[in-house]
Amino acid sequence: MSDVPAPAAPLGAERRSLEPLGFEIPSTVPTHWYNLNADLPEPVPPHLHPGTREPLGPEDLAPLFPMALIAQEVATERYIEIPQTVREIYSLWRPAPLIRAHRLERVLGTPARIYYKYEGQSPAGSHKPNTAIAQAYYNALEGTTKLTTETGAGQWGASLSLAGALLGLTVEVWQVRSSYDAKPYRRFQMEAYGGVCHSSPSDLTDSGRAILAATPDTTGSLGMAISEAVEAAAKDPQAHYSLGSVLNHVMLHQTVIGQEALVQLAEAGDPVPDIVFGCAGGGSNLAGLTFPFLGRNLREGTTTGLVACEPAACPSLTQGTYRYDHGDVAGLTPLLKMHTLGADFVPPAIHAGGLRYHGMSPMVSHAVNLGLMEAVAVEQDEAFRAGVTFARAEGIIPAPESTHAVSAAIAHARAATTDEVILIGLSGNGVLDLPSYADYV
Amino acid sequence: MSDVPAPAAPLGAERRSLEPLGFEIPSTVPTHWYNLNADLPEPVPPHLHPGTREPLGPEDLAPLFPMALIAQEVATERYIEIPQTVREIYSLWRPAPLIRAHRLERVLGTPARIYYKYEGQSPAGSHKPNTAIAQAYYNALEGTTKLTTETGAGQWGASLSLAGALLGLTVEVWQVRSSYDAKPYRRFQMEAYGGVCHSSPSDLTDSGRAILAATPDTTGSLGMAISEAVEAAAKDPQAHYSLGSVLNHVMLHQTVIGQEALVQLAEAGDPVPDIVFGCAGGGSNLAGLTFPFLGRNLREGTTTGLVACEPAACPSLTQGTYRYDHGDVAGLTPLLKMHTLGADFVPPAIHAGGLRYHGMSPMVSHAVNLGLMEAVAVEQDEAFRAGVTFARAEGIIPAPESTHAVSAAIAHARAATTDEVILIGLSGNGVLDLPSYADYV
Incomplete structure (x- = not known):
């Protein structure tokens, strides 16, 4: 039989087409996300700008998120259509x-x-890939080439790295130090998908350096890792930030x-x-x-x-x-x-x-x-x-x-x-x- | 809400009913195993007794295997029905x-x-649980209370431990030393299911002790671990041996x-x-x-x-x-x-x-x-x-x-x-x- 060696896989994101493949997806894969905002008796209190304490506008979030996700953050319609490419990946x-x-x-x-x-x-x-795939898709569609994020035990970092591999984005992850040291398997998982993982706090960001100076022996926390990932995205015009929960x-x-x-x-x-x-x-x-x-x-x-x-x-x-x-x-x-x-x-x-x-x-x-x-x-x-x-x-x-x-x-x-x-x-x-x-x- | 604490889970096999639960199983779960022996142009050469070099009889295998599996080893019918309890577990x-x-x-x-x-x-x-469940079932049905086996990287040991948990058998595993030392996660998996795992060669069997005496620094092998597990089963009237492949x-x-x-x-x-x-x-x-x-x-x-x-x-x-x-x-x-x-x-x-x-x-x-x-x-x-x-x-x-x-x-x-x-x-x-x-x- 033929034995043509495959070329070496590149270490990092390969460009991927965002076009749907067009195969038939089972009808049991949802076509829409459900938005609770449409049915709540009172609206969810708005997020506030950390400086002005006024409700955030889209322009406040634009350095970190693509417009599609900013719109979803305040959407009020009951059902939002899932893009076909996302649905195709869901169907895996x-x-x-x-x-x-x-x-x-x-x-x-x-x-x-x-x-x-x-x-x-x-x-x-x-469950984390359900949002990782969607976030990576909208980011790639709007031209982002890199996503930064934080992770605790590593489920989220691995999920976003997976999404980056499937949708052609570079992914950089700050992982809480205690997990980075004690539980390397999920870091290996990120790396298998082409993601890059740093221990947080790291000396790669101002916020990380400040935390290290004040508490060099800290075990880290999600709050610290978020600071680092947000800072890294805000400083890189090609990068956006991605959050695995909360929003x-x-x-x-x-x-x-x-x-x-x-x-x-x-x-x-x-x-x-x-x-x-x-x-x-x-x-x-x-x-x-x-x-x-x-x-x-x-x-x-x-x-x-x-x-x-x-x-x-x-x-x-x-x-x-x-x-x-x-x-x-x-x-x-x-x-x-x-x-x-x-x-x-x-x-x-x-x-x-x-x-x-x-x-x-x-x-x-x-x-x-x-x-x-x-x-x-x-x-x-x-x-x-x-x-x-x-x-x-x-x-x-x-x-x-x-x-x-x-x-x-x-x-x-x-x-x-x-x-x-x-x-x-x-x-x-x-x-x-x-x-x-x-x-x- | 109520907050009644659950009693501590016993460390080891709990007795399990072998009766089917009776729920409806999707028709896409096979009802029969397929036996290639029915269609081969020439029969598979028989297994031979290690002493006499004559074809094995059922009595030669009885110390290690239940009669149902001994019969399957030489069966010639094309399809063999999967017991309902096994099918119910498969359907998970x-x-x-x-x-x-x-x-x-x-x-x-x-x-x-x-x-x-x-x-x-x-x-x-x-794929290993496909046979682990079947082997544990037939053993439990014929009154075996313990299974011994070997494992390399640990997939088989974990699968048999899973089967033991679901069907109420104690499982004792000899794991090749190099994997036991380097890859503890699958041992943890065996233990989570209540299985017991030893590094092989061990000092628990004659064959293990002989290998250790001759080559104390060996990394182990599946062949060595099989010897230990077979010996342990042969010496214990309540135990049978289970093999994850080959037969x-x-x-x-x-x-x-x-x-x-x-x-x-x-x-x-x-x-x-x-x-x-x-x-x-x-x-x-x-x-x-x-x-x-x-x-x-x-x-x-x-x-x-x-x-x-x-x-x-x-x-x-x-x-x-x-x-x-x-x-x-x-x-x-x-x-x-x-x-x-x-x-x-x-x-x-x-x-x-x-x-x-x-x-x-x-x-x-x-x-x-x-x-x-x-x-x-x-x-x-x-x-x-x-x-x-x-x-x-x-x-x-x-x-x-x-x-x-x-x-x-x-x-x-x-x-x-x-x-x-x-x-x-x-x-x-x-x-x-x-x-x-x-x-x-």
Whole structure:
């Protein structure tokens, strides 16, 4: 047989066509994102300029984001069409499966019917590519050639690097130092996709150098890494910044999760779940999972309960204050109205790195503040215990983040006395977090 | 909300019911395994007793395997029904997706239509659970309470531990020392499922102690680890031994891969691929992928080409001898007629740990010997280069094993001048092999 060697893959982004390939996409892949703003009884408080404290205009965000995303940040229409090229990439792993947890039900001996919506089959292993692909697409379409971002445990950095590879953008990532040092696999993942990853704080930015001068031994935080990535983008005319959670357009992109779950639950004969559990760090997984259910509650009067499950070690919703605060340590980001523990809060080094954020999505914060969803804090040990129970019943080892939702759902199912319907958001798998399971076991 | 803590998960196997749950399984999950023995022009040479060199009888295998698997080892009927409980577990991740590699085709600029059959969405990340679940089921049904096995990089140990968790068996794994030391994640995965993992050679068995006495600094090999696991099972009346590849019943269980691919390709409008590429170590992925196509070639006269892709560093099919040899170092296993590099061959420490085996499945060896499939050896660097090209086009980072098939397929597609149809067996994802990609990149 022929044995022509392939040319060496370049280390970095290859130019990619943004044109759709034109193949037929299954109708089960959503055609539109759902925008909760269309159904909220009161609008989400606007983001404010960090200097003037006036509501942001598009020109304030233009140095960091493409116009399409700036428009989505304040959009009010209920449905926003997903570009065909994004839908084609989604179709590589979407629709994500909705699975009835038969074996877990038997282990728990519960009369409840438990379903889980599983986002761990994306190439990055979590829900993060749902927005990474969309953000990279709009940036590439408007001529950006490079994206900068921050990452904690690395799910987001890997997801954006994946998106950069597929859509032809260079990706530069600042990763929180404690994760950079302790968990190199996701950095290797970024590099396999052609991304570049720095430990944060780094000496590559003014904000990084300032933090290093003041606290050279810091373990880093998402707030610090955001400062560095934002600064790097602002100083490079070819670059934009990309955020993996918190902002409204990120919540929007993630609604493919809940949109699919609505359809899949109906097909399974349980169209209106009694209660939905999702883990919440910055809020994007939770919003993506629950907003389509919340919208239906608001429009049609269904009463699906929605529960944000956050870590007891970083409890922004259950212990934070609802006020305007910065998204980062250096105060470079806009002021966001959110539940916050304070922009300088450095959470303990829990295993669920994706939940170590001082604030919470303004849209999720607003919904909780209006009483449209509730929040619960889960201890780490209890979360891992639930993760092991889940893994030994259903096979999938949940991401440490996801175990917070699993834990709350299992507690609820154990107490259930009727055949209620429970939906768990399984935001990712824990394959790259196995050392934390080893610590627990 | 209620907050009843879940009880601590026991560390070890929990008893599980073997009864089917009775839910409806999609018709796209195969109901039967396909047995190539029914269609071969000559029978596969029998396994021989290591002492008498006579064909093995069931009683010779009874200390190691349950009767159902012993019967499957010599079965001649074309289709064997999959037990409902096994099918229910398969349905957690099966049917495995068949994906048209549109983006890879565009990157390569090939007129060929490339498909890949992806086994990496199983909870263990590879095709291995297809047989692990079946073997654990039959063992549990016949009263076995413990399974022993060997593992290289750890895919098989993790898969059998998963099966043990789901079906209520204790699992004890001997892992090749070099992998045990260098790649702890899959051991953590085994432990998360309740499995126990030892470094091999160990001082827990006679064969391990003998190897340690002779070569204390050995990096270990699959042949050594098999000796230890077989010995441990033979000495424990409650235990059986489980092999992740090589034997006929393992090939049988893996045919769900090719059975599904036949149906999925027909649905995609390309029912008869021109050529199928699969990686080959012990042979189970290759057999599972290709035997249903080979059976059709033999029955219906289709001419789908079938290519075994093995590592140049451990080239049993392309450089080995076709003769009777032991499956292990200590000579405890039956004599198998196979392409072999010699039972004492210690392959170099290549990254594709799953392909580091001195022999090859007797069924695959027989098919190659009859000229029914061909074999090609791929260099490691070339394989990784193809893996990176694939990851940056399709998103999925292939397992190092799978990159051997990807490499041969890419070379073939680059040389293609017509719109032929290529099928790649993507046996697993490379998420737990990211350090090897980091070495390459």
